[in-house]
Amino acid sequence: MIRKIDKKTVGEALRAAYDHCKTESGGKNADYIPYLKNVAQNLFGIAACLPDGSLMTVGDTDFRFGIESVSKVPTALLAMEQYSDREVLHRIGADATGLPFNSIMAILLENDHPSTPLVNAGAIAACSMIKPVGDSSGKWRSIVDFLTALAGSPVEVIDELYRSESDTNFNNRSIAWLLKNYGRIYDDPMMALDLYTRQCSIGVTAAQLATVAATIANGGMNPLTHKQVFRPELTPRIASLMATVGFYEHTGDWLFQTGLPAKSGVGGGIMAVIPGVMGLAAFAPPLDTAGNSVKAQKALSFIAQRLDLNIFHTTRCVMAEPAPAEA
Ligand code: GLN
Numbered sequence: 001m002i003r004k005i006d007k008k009t010v011g012e013a014l015r016a017a018y019d020h021c022k023t024e025s026g027g028k029n030a031d032y033i034p035y036l037k038n039v040a041q042n043l044f045g046i047a048a049c050l051p052d053g054s055l056m057t058v059g060d061t062d063f064r065f066g067i068e069s070v071s072k073v074p075t076a077l078l079a080m081e082q083y084s085d086r087e088v089l090h091r092i093g094a095d096a097t098g099l100p101f102n103s104i105m106a107i108l109l110e111n112d113h114p115s116t117p118l119v120n121a122g123a124i125a126a127c128s129m130i131k132p133v134g135d136s137s138g139k140w141r142s143i144v145d146f147l148t149a150l151a152g153s154p155v156e157v158i159d160e161l162y163r164s165e166s167d168t169n170f171n172n173r174s175i176a177w178l179l180k181n182y183g184r185i186y187d188d189p190m191m192a193l194d195l196y197t198r199q200c201s202i203g204v205t206a207a208q209l210a211t212v213a214a215t216i217a218n219g220g221m222n223p224l225t226h227k228q229v230f231r232p233e234l235t236p237r238i239a240s241l242m243a244t245v246g247f248y249e250h251t252g253d254w255l256f257q258t259g260l261p262a263k264s265g266v267g268g269g270i271m272a273v274i275p276g277v278m279g280l281a282a283f284a285p286p287l288d289t290a291g292n293s294v295k296a297q298k299a300l301s302f303i304a305q306r307l308d309l310n311i312f313h314t315t316r317c318v319m320a321e322p323a324p325a326e327a
């Protein structure tokens with residue numbers, strides 16, 4: 001069954017989700033990265049980007065926050081684009097860990113394998129793969145240029161966040177060296193760690209994240225710039241990674257309730273990809289115990305239900321073609 005929805009219906013769903021969730025007070029800001037502890041708790045925004053390039057927003061969708069783990073998605077895509085999806089599967093993997101994002105135990109349990117580019121271990125391994133290997137500034141340019149192309153607008157590091165993360169990332173340092181020990185780092189380990197830390201410190205808005213999600217949903221064609229950013233066959237690959245591990249140890253609960261491939265970050269952002277239909281993003285800093293924004297989850301879940309976006313549902317939601325202009 002097909003359900004056609006139009007722009008107006010999407011706009012109404014965003015507004016209703018905002019009103020429904022704005023008083024939600026659960027969760028607390030990440031505090032293991034000092035910068036994140038001090039971001040205003042009551043910020044809240046929701047954005048949708050449609051295949052025709054319409055960007056719909058409600059709330060604080062222009063506020064720049066730390067992209068954090070949502071950055072694992074673009075870098076995984078870039079690695080698949082530069083090498084191939086098979087090579088990323090072989091070198092990193094695509095298995096859910098069912099464990100926290102920074103788990104060292106997961107590396108040991110996976111038999112020396114980072115398991116997926118969407119947890120810290122796999123993301124550091126992905127940074128080590130990014131070309132040009134051996135050239136830190138060249139690799140950084142590749143990562144930033146790729147994210148900029150996905151977002152359709154420039155992004156830059158929040159320096160204070162980068163300093164804050166670099167001063168406190170001892171667990172991630174252990175992960176990088178452990179992977180090196182197992183032959184799962186494909187460049188200098190401390191260079192890979194620094195690239196990972198820097199990419200997590202990039203500032204984005206909810207509107208930009210919705211555009212990144214829409215570019216992925218649109219088979220790699222950015223709906224704002226019309227630029228083909230990556231090969232269309234990578235959309236199902238990255239969407240499946242997001243669906244299996246996007247919320248770490250809470251991923252199954254999320255997928256069961258919403259049916260949305262999505263990725264969270266400890267900065268409070270979440271982006272959801274509905275392949276062929278739209279990209280969604282929500283932002284609110286307070287997190288649950290797995291590091292996922294409480295309010296953003298609630299808002300996206302509300303929208304998924306309201307618009308029948310669950311990708312496992314027998315009703316498939318599609319955007320109605322706009323009515324032809326009057327002669
Ligand atoms: N930079 C953070 C870390 O490595 C990202 C974690 C997250 O967003 N889940 O701990």
